[in-house]
Amino acid sequence: MNSDKKNPYLFLLPYILLFTLFIIVPVLMAISLSFTNFNTIESPDFVGFLNYINLLTQDEIFMQYVLPNTILFAVIVGPGGYILAFLLAWTLAQLTRGPRTIFALIFYSPSMTAGIAMAVVWRVMFSGNQAGYVNSIFMQLGFISEPVVWLQDTRFILLIMIIVALWSSMGVGFLAMMSGVLNVDETLYEAGAIDGIKNRFQELIYITIPSMKPQMLFGAVMSIVSTFAAGAIGVQLTGANPTPSYAGQLMVNHVEDYGFIRFEMGYAAALSVVLLLIIYLFSYISKKLFSET
């Protein structure tokens, strides 16, 4: 009986150990560093809330570009990508297995290409001279009369980032939701039909979604996290941090800018903490939407 009490902890121990070391400790360190002034050479000085006060009152770039860009990017790519992923998952579940597998593969593939290697391909496609693929196609179609320098043009950077991020957003949340739709108990649909469900839309709202809330929530959290982690693409696409006129600057780039370019680690840590809080807020909202109780 005694060993029965200890067993759960033994099963958990290896995970908890690594989890604490590489996730909990770094987050706690980020929080404590955010109250200091730290240049990586001298030991950190405690400065209280100064970093946060500076963030709100002094950092014009943050208020003028980074925050609005991040919100716009997050609102379109987050919920937008999520709704798209759910619609695709649901639509795919209406098909027979063979075609479903092929489509799922096509939709999921882009999320596997994440990383800088793919950014190179986008750079080639959106290349700024008339030999660039997008320029060439748009000029042939007559949309534009002369080549556009897509990735340096402040009007288009954020838009291209959003398209690329949406393109690669059918990740694991999409797969989880597809398995969710497929695993809904079929007798529920039969019962629903008897209770007067008239079409697929009603079926979706009253049966499918309520029966797959765990997968819906998982998908939501995944899309939030990947949205904020995808922030790096602006720098990868334009090849510069900061991005031209800060047009594609997101929170993650701002953290890197202060952390690894200016070596103001205390301020970078404060930015990280704000970023983590924003992510937490979004996830909290989704939890309210999809929690089962």
Next chain:
Amino acid sequence: MAFKSSGINPKKFHRSQIKFYLFLIPFSVFMALPIVFIFNHAFKPLDELYAFPPRFFVQNPTLENFENLFQLAEASGIPMSRYLFNSIFVTIVVVFLSILLSTMAGYALSKKQFKAKRVLLEINNVALMFVPIAVMIPRFLTVSAIGIEDTFFAHILPLVAMPVGLFLVKQFMDQIPDSLIEAAVIDGANDLKIYWTIILPLIKPAIATAAILAFQLVWNDLETSTLYTTSENMRTLAFFMNTLAAQTNVVVGQGMAAVASLIMFVPNLILFIILQSKVMNTMAHSGLK
């Protein structure tokens, strides 16, 4: 008349499915375009890479770009095989450990009763939102504090604990009826036996998904090579491809960059194709009757 329901997971093609194809086909063309592009671009000879007007599809496929890439690696002093070995070794170890740890922890969190359970679950759920890139500096400080910098441990240990993997595995385990485990307990099975002979075989879809996740995370990871290693021969393929990609404004670079993307992407694709069919199979058998 009652609505004739459930087109979900149909066995045969039916006319009513045409509308879904009309929506899916154009969309999948858009999604597949950049991928098809890499495949074509990687095999283009120099004159086609810079053809005007640019052509999407390759006309005279060649392995020139592959040869250039391997030569470049030779010239930099570290053979490509070294990067490849590092990547494969690190990836296999992380995927294996991550699945082992997630399923073990998942079993405890899903099927056992103990005091700290609720708190631990809550902490892991919050950690789902963890974005490593946001705390790279303190993570770097941790790695150097434990003294594993520039070793394989620096590649492996930071990536093993995956909150997402654990969450997914635990969610799937919750669907296993407790009665199965109670029956095994009556037959005298201990926790280790239940975990190994009952739980693991039943959660194959979750394991497959967790494996894909872990694989992608490690295979594409740049953080460990960039920040936690200092010697060139400890770095991974992803890192080498990244340095390569950084210098692609030179003329031959484009073709090589496409090859690099292809080499990074294809293993992901193959693994997914293998595991995807497994996930689908297991699901087809798991009671949609």
